[in-house]
Amino acid sequence: MSRWRPAPVPRSARLTRRAAILFALQGGVMGALAWRMRKLQVDDAQRYRLLAEENRINIRLIPPARGQIFDRRGQPLAVNRQNYRVTLVREQAGDVEAVLDRLSRLIEIPDHDRERILREMTRKPAFVPIPVAEHLSWEDFARVNANAPALPGIDVEVGQTRFYPHGPSLAHTVGYVGRVNERELEADGGATPLLQIPDFQIGKTGVETRAEDVLRGAAGLSRIEVNARGRKVRELSREEGQPGADLQLTIDLDLQRYVMERLGGESASVAVIEIATGDVLASASSPGFEPNQFVFGISSKNWSALLNDPYRPLSNKTVAGVYPPGSTYKMVVALAALEKGVIDAGESVFCNGRYQLGESYFHCWRRGGHGHLDLREALSQSCDVFFYEIARRVGIDAISDMARRLGVGVRPDLPVPAVSEGLAPTKDWKRASYDQSWQVGDTLNAGIGQGYVLASPMQLAVMTARIASGKAVAPRMIRGQGGRPLPDPEAPPLEVNATHLRLVREGMWSVMNASRGTARKSRIYADGVEFAGKTGTSQVRRITAAERAAGVFRNEDLPWNRRDHALFVGYAPYDAPRYAVSTVVEHGGGGSSTAAPIARDVIMRALWGGEPPLSAYPPGEREAEMERRIRPPAPRPEDAAPEAPPTTGAAPEAPAGPSPTPATSPVDPSAPASGRRA
Incomplete structure (x- = not known):
């Protein structure tokens, strides 16, 4: 039986099919390549052109x-x-x-x-x-x-x-x-x-x-x-x-330079405010330092010298330094008591040299006491016992509330770093900070500006400007930008009784002009220009019982860093206030002997816009002032450009800002006050 077999396919037909498949594959590849080339040359041309440009152009x-x-x-x-x-x-x-x-x-x-x-x-x-x-x-x-x-x-x-x-x-x-x-x-x-x-x-x-x-x-x-x-x-x-x-x-360069010269390299600070606008005319912290050294590259030797200087030249003491305000704080206490109604203008307090609280004694700076004094006399003679008594009556919270209304305990809005807030303490503050209850003794210390109270020189100048004007004066340092002046601010009312402010101002006038005023020697003698102010001395260390029994060491006999700070605040003219000034001399001793003469000279310079007449100085100082004026001025470091290092060698890294001044307060804020002289 024969089997069926398919007819053979011609060889030419098989070749034609393979060629068609091959051509189809080749056409697909060519089409893909053509599509890709078109995408690169047309669709993505701009992208690759930019990439090429970036390799050629920086x-x-x-x-x-x-x-x-x-x-x-x-x-x-x-x-x-x-x-x-x-x-x-x-x-x-x-x-x-x-x-x-x-x-x-x-x-x-x-x-x-x-x-x-x-x-x-x-x-x-x-x-x-x-x-x-x-x-x-x-x-x-x-x-x-x-x-x-x-x-x-x-x-x-x-x-x-x-x-x-x-x-x-x-x-x-x-x-x-x-x-x-x-x-x-x-x-x-x-x-x-x-x-x-x-x-x-x-x-x-x-x-x-x-x-x-x-x-x-x-x-x-x-x-x-x-x-x-x-x-x-x-x-x-x-x-x-x-x-x-x-x-x-807002700085007045001529006044600023004079202030720095007047401080003479002491560890001190001065703030001057124009009362009408709040413009800071001078903000001087002494000693200064050479800023061009930091631009050029300060040497390790100079950097170490600045860091190790006990006068702390890198610290801006005017805004960053905080100190117990001492007796300059008594105006705050007086206004708080008047506003609360615990005293009036005619009330007097008897001072026998000390104030007893339980078994502790808080002393007045005058050991024999002042006798009977009213508010004006207490400010004029800076009686500590008077302010112990009224501080106890009014209480710390009311005192600190008044302090903040006057600018103490509130950070000024200034365009410099490390601006201190200061401290106006309250009962809640102590509980939160120390987990302790506020004591009456704390209030007595605060009544004379000691204990926990802290203020910067700038805050003290603001406080003085507000008392003098009755307005909530705010300090400013920027007067114009980009060639355009900024509008002068209008300070709102202080919302303190005008009669009470007048009583405090009269007390400040008596400090400078009354026969028993603590700063009478620093008054201005020019007709029609009266100076009002308040002296202060803040205690750095507590006087021991042994020292007191021995008559208390004289401040000048102590090492420099254990001496009291000297303070003064004031304004002038008394009848039409224009300028407020505050001065703090670290470890300078008494406010009346050290700080007040500096403040007097500075505010006279501001009032006259240059050298005041010799007749404005106390008679005993006129000859020395005349000699100073005729003596050739010593060359100032800033008059000559500092020698710049010749190379770009690495220098020590400077801090981002000056280190703030450590808070300077008594060893034990709650200890009985010693009653240092204002």
């Missing part, structure tokens, strides 16, 4: 010119000046060591800077400029320029740097700038590209740091053509940035 930030700072009359306090610098490009220098040897014959290059330069060259591309020296004098800059042909790879540049023409006089208020450090970069988190620019400077203290956003300005842009290795070929375009806005402060 966009670099141009640092803006920093805004300048001026005083109320337009005198410059912080300016930008030319910075002559030298850089070196390794690929152009050839033998770097030989070039540095030749350069060192023209300008000084310390060994540590030479090591730094060589170290940076191993870390950066050969075409990147390495800083060699900055802040050159014009003579050094010209010398390097003249010898440029013999210095391959050396380039001289002119940039900008910050300069403070008045140096220590305004170091705490204006502050200074410095290079951005690693901590600041980390805190910024890359949000501000300007901070990434090498050697870019920002404000570190004072107005420079608090007004950084205003002073900095906006960066410009430069489009740079580079080759495949990143080397600059040419600048294609440039867009200049927006310079920072200028600031005008």
Whole structure:
């Protein structure tokens, strides 16, 4: 039986089918390639063109010119000046060591800077400029320029740097700038590209740091053509940035400089406020420091000297320092008692030299006592027993409430860092802070400005301005911005009974002008210009029973850091108040002997706008004042530009702001007061 077999397919048909499949596959591949090429050349062309441009063109930030700072009359306090610098490009220098040897014959290059330069060259591309020296004098800059042909790879540049023409006089208020450090970069988190620019400077203290956003300005842009290795070929375009806005402060430069000279390097501070506007005319913290050292790069030796100085020159004592206000606080206690109705103008208190509370005695500064005194006489003679009694009657909460209404215990809104809040203590505060109940003895201590009460010199000036005007005067330091003046603020009423304010003012007038006033020796003798004020002495240590039995050590016999602080607050003229002043001399002794004469001289300078007439001084001081005026003035450190270091060597990192002054208070705030003389 035969089997059926399919007919054979012709060979030509089999080849035709395979070719069709192959051609179909090839066509698909070609179509995919064509689609891909079209996508790359048409759809994605712009994207890849931009990527290519980015490889060829770099966009670099141009640092803006920093805004300048001026005083109320337009005198410059912080300016930008030319910075002559030298850089070196390794690929152009050839033998770097030989070039540095030749350069060192023209300008000084310390060994540590030479090591730094060589170290940076191993870390950066050969075409990147390495800083060699900055802040050159014009003579050094010209010398390097003249010898440029013999210095391959050396380039001289002119940039900008910050300069403070008045140096220590305004170091705490204006502050200074410095290079951005690693901590600041980390805190910024890359949000501000300007901070990434090498050697870019920002404000570190004072107005420079608090007004950084205003002073900095906006960066410009430069489009740079580079080759495949990143080397600059040419600048294609440039867009200049927006310079920072200028600031005008309320500070009176002439008055500020006079105050610093008058303090004579003591550890002290003075604040002067124009009562009508709240303008801070002077905010002086002595001793000062040279801010240009921080801009140029402070040496380790100078940095250590500032840190270890017992007078704490880095601290802005005027706003950051807090002290027991002593008897200057008695106006607060008096107003609190008058407002609460626990005393009246005619009521008197008998002072026999001490005030008994249980088995403890709180002493008056006058050991024999003052006898019977009313409010005006108690302020005039600064009787402690009088204020122990009325403080006990009115209570601490009412006293502290009045203190805050007058500005003590409230942080002033000022454009400088480390502004202290001070302390107006209450019962709740002590319970929260110490887990202890408030004691009557605490109230008696607060009644004479001791114990837990703390105030800064600026707060004391605000307190005085408010008492003098009857308005809630607020201090300010910025008078204008970007060439435009800011409107003068209108202070609201203080909401304290006008009669009570008048009684306190009369007491302050008596301090300066009554026959038994504690500051009578510092009164102003000019007709029609009367000074009103209050002396104060704050105790640094508690006087022991043994010392008291021995007659108490004289303040001047103690080591400097154990002496009492001297304070004074005042305003003038009495009938039409214009200026308020506060003075604190650390460990200066008595307020009447040390602080009051300084305040008197400062406020006379403000009133006359310059040297007051000799007749305004007490007769016994006129001859010495005349000799001072005819004597050639000693050169001031700020009159000459500080010697800038010739190189960019690393310097110790400066703090972001001055260390706040430690609170200076008695050893035991709750111990019975000793009654130090006002």
